[in-house]
Amino acid sequence: xxxxxxxxxxxxxxxxxxxxxxxxxxxxxxxxxxxxxxxxxxxxxxxxxxxxxxxxxxxxxxxxxxxxxxxxxxxxxxxxxxxxxxxxxxxxxxxxxxxxxxxxxxxxxxxxxxxxxxxxxxxxxxxxxxxxxxxxxxxxxxxxxxxxxxxxxxxxxxxxxxxxxxxxxxxxxxxxxxxxxxxxxxxxxxxxxxxxxxxxxxxxxxxxxxxxxxxxxxxxxxxxxxxxxxxxxxxxxxxxxxxxxxxxxxxxxxxxxxxxxxxxxxxxxxxxxxxxxxxxxxxxxxxxxxxxxxxxxxxxxxxxxxxxxxxxxxxxxxxxxxxxxxxxxxxxxxxxxxxxxxxxxxxxxxxxxxxxxxxxxxxxxxxxxxxxxxxxxxxxxxxxxxxxxxxxxxxxxxxxxxxxxxxxxxxxxxxxxxxxxxxxxxxxxxxxxxxx
Numbered sequence: 001x002x003x004x005x006x007x008x009x010x011x012x013x014x015x016x017x018x019x020x021x022x023x024x025x026x027x028x029x030x031x032x033x034x035x036x037x038x039x040x041x042x043x044x045x046x047x048x049x050x051x052x053x054x055x056x057x058x059x060x061x062x063x064x065x066x067x068x069x070x071x072x073x074x075x076x077x078x079x080x081x082x083x084x085x086x087x088x089x090x091x092x093x094x095x096x097x098x099x100x101x102x103x104x105x106x107x108x109x110x111x112x113x114x115x116x117x118x119x120x121x122x123x124x125x126x127x128x129x130x131x132x133x134x135x136x137x138x139x140x141x142x143x144x145x146x147x148x149x150x151x152x153x154x155x156x157x158x159x160x161x162x163x164x165x166x167x168x169x170x171x172x173x174x175x176x177x178x179x180x181x182x183x184x185x186x187x188x189x190x191x192x193x194x195x196x197x198x199x200x201x202x203x204x205x206x207x208x209x210x211x212x213x214x215x216x217x218x219x220x221x222x223x224x225x226x227x228x229x230x231x232x233x234x235x236x237x238x239x240x241x242x243x244x245x246x247x248x249x250x251x252x253x254x255x256x257x258x259x260x261x262x263x264x265x266x267x268x269x270x271x272x273x274x275x276x277x278x279x280x281x282x283x284x285x286x287x288x289x290x291x292x293x294x295x296x297x298x299x300x301x302x303x304x305x306x307x308x309x310x311x312x313x314x315x316x317x318x319x320x321x322x323x324x325x326x327x328x329x330x331x332x333x334x335x336x337x338x339x340x341x342x343x344x345x346x347x348x349x350x351x352x353x354x355x356x357x358x359x360x361x362x363x364x365x366x367x368x369x370x371x372x373x374x375x376x377x378x379x380x381x382x383x384x385x386x387x388x389x390x391x392x393x394x395x396x397x398x399x400x401x402x403x404x405x406x407x408x409x410x411x412x413x414x415x416x417x418x419x420x421x422x423x424x425x426x427x428x429x430x431x432x433x434x435x436x
Contacts, residue, residue, distance in 0.1 A: 055139050056082035057110070059152040061093070061132060066301075068163040069124050070252050072102065077118040077135065081110045088140035090147075091118060096130040098160075099123070105138075124160040127256070127305050132156040161305040162259035199223050233274045233436050234290040235427070236327055236358075237262045240337035241307055242282025242314030247338060249368045249416045255283075255309045257416035258336045258365070263301070265334070265423045270296050272431065277331075279323060280307050282314030287326055316343070316350035323354060332436050333358045334423065338365040341393065344400045351409050359436050361410040361426050364401075368415045370394065 062076040081087055092105035103120040110116050124130070134153040141147070199215055202222030215223035239262065245255040266276040270292065277290030278300060284307040288300065314337065323333070333354050339347050347362070354360050370390055378384050401411040410430075414422045430436055 054150060055087055055089075055137070057087065057089075057137065057152065058082065059135055059154045061154050061156050063122070063132065063156055063158060065156075065158050067122070067124050067158050067160050069127050069160050069256055071163050072121040072123050075120055075122050075132075077120075078115055079108075079110055079118070079137075080115045081112055084112055086111050090138040090140075091135055092137075093120065093132065093135045094151075095122065095132045098126045098128070099130055099132075099158075100125060127160045127162065127259075127307070129157065129159050129306070132158070159305055161301050162256065162263050199225060232292065234327075234329060234331040235265070235269045235274055235276045236290060236323070236331045236333050237266070237276070237278045238319065238323065238333055238335040239278060239280040239307070240282050240314045240335070241280045241284055241309045243309065243311050244314070244338040244340065244343070245282070245365075246309045246311075247365075247367060252416070253309070254338050254365050254416050255307070257419060258363075259304055259307065261363075261420040261423050262304070262334075262336065263297075264420050265427055266300055267297055268424055269427060276300060277327075278304060279319070279326065280304075281319040281322070282312060283310035284308050287322075289326075290331065314343075316346040320350040320353045324357070327358070330436070331358050332427070332430060333360045334426075335360065335362045336365070336419075336423075337362070338367075339397075339400075341396050344396065348400060348404060351404055352407065355407065355409055359430065361412070361430075362404065363412040363414065363419060363423060363426075364397065365419065366397070366413055366415050368417070371415065 058080040060078045060080075062078070064073060067073045075093065077091065077093060079089070079091065087110040088107075089110055090105050090107045093101070095101065100123040101120060102123065106118050106120070108116050108118065133155060134151055137150050137152060138147045139150060199212060200223070202211065202224045206224045210224045212223045212225050239255075239258060241255055245253065245258065247254050249257070262278070269276050273292070275290040275292035276296060278286065278288040280286045286303065286307060288303045291299065293299070327333075335347075335351065337343075337347065347364075351360050351362055370393070373386065374390055374394075376383070378387055397413055401413060404411050410426060412419075412422045412426060
């Protein structure tokens with residue numbers, strides 16, 4: 001590696017150059033100038049020779065190998081010195097471009113034979129598999145006149161998943177009974193579950209058909225049967241990963257926000273005793289059959305972390321044919337997409353085909369710009385034309401929802417930010433009404 005002059009050396013030589021200029025203008029000062037110049041040259045050369053040797057430093061990295069996308073995670077670097085003198089270092093860890101870093105580079109003085117710890121944050125911008133390759137360290141010479149760049153290899157592989165931290169946030173809210181802060185409603189039961197849960201004492205307001213007359217006669221007091229929502233049902237997430245889902249709102253793509261919302265609803269469904277599966281089409285095509293196990297959420301995470309969108313349009317009709325072949329048992333099909341006017345006919349046909357056997361719900365993502373632009377005042381022809389175009393788009397979306405609702409298909413017209421609570425509310429409503 002090549003030695004690089006430090007900023008301090010440049011200052012020293014600038015001062016010596018000024019003194020030399022003064023000596024040229026005033027010859028008697030030349031003798032005095034030669035002494036500091038010679039000392040400066042000698043110290044500079046000696047400092048450079050001492051800095052040429054590779055530093056005896058060992059690097060280790062501590063990082064979670066499963067990271068959430070668009071969320072900060074901590075990385076810890078440990079540098080252990082085996083040198084006989086203190087080292088003045090500047091450290092910059094190297095990773096793939098999709099992993100943005102914060103609090104880098106960092107400078108430190110590493111005492112002889114000691115270990116130092118550095119912490120910084122990494123912000124993955126995309127899902128997938130990425131690597132940390134090693135760290136560049138700039139070693140300053142003892143007099144800080146030179147610095148030398150070295151590379152310390154230290155390989156680490158990480159996988160970036162949908163933001164599972166939001167599931168933890170939901171769990172915390174649920175523990176403190178604060179689901180309303182997330183927009184999730186507690187729905188009053190409109191029907192009764194069909195699965196027997198337990199016998200209990202009669203409570204005022206219980207219907208007569210809940211009374212177990214055999215148990216009542218045996219215990220000589222009114223005993224009621226308690227039922228619960230049906231369990232062991234199946235939820236299939238049908239995810240559009242075509243070009244429409246590349247749209248970005250709030251710095252994140254619709255696809256990433258949809259995956260986060262699916263993860264949240266999967267957590268809720270598994271807690272309710274239901275199995276979850278996923279089918280993606282349009283970009284990465286993947287089929288994860290529904291399962292109900294203790295590690296179902298982890299299996300779903302591992303299966304969906306590498307789903308990517310493509311520049312192709314999603315083929316709704318082929319997706320419907322695939323699902324009819326893959327999923328024979330009646331399920332709740334939750335279609336998450338971002339449709340435009342030219343997609344409405346195919347999306348409607350897909351939903352109608354699936355609704356012959358399954359219960360279908362469509363979450364059609366709406367760009368937030370629609371809500372931001374429409375209230376703005378119209379000051380010219382361009383604004384008027386844009387307003388008319390956006391209004392026509394909204395009218396057609398409303399027309400599609402009305403047509404699908406008429407045949408028993410649930411539709412959600414929401415922004416990506418509203419999607420998590422909307423999906424959970426839709427699922428809870430289906431469960432409470434006993435529709436599945």
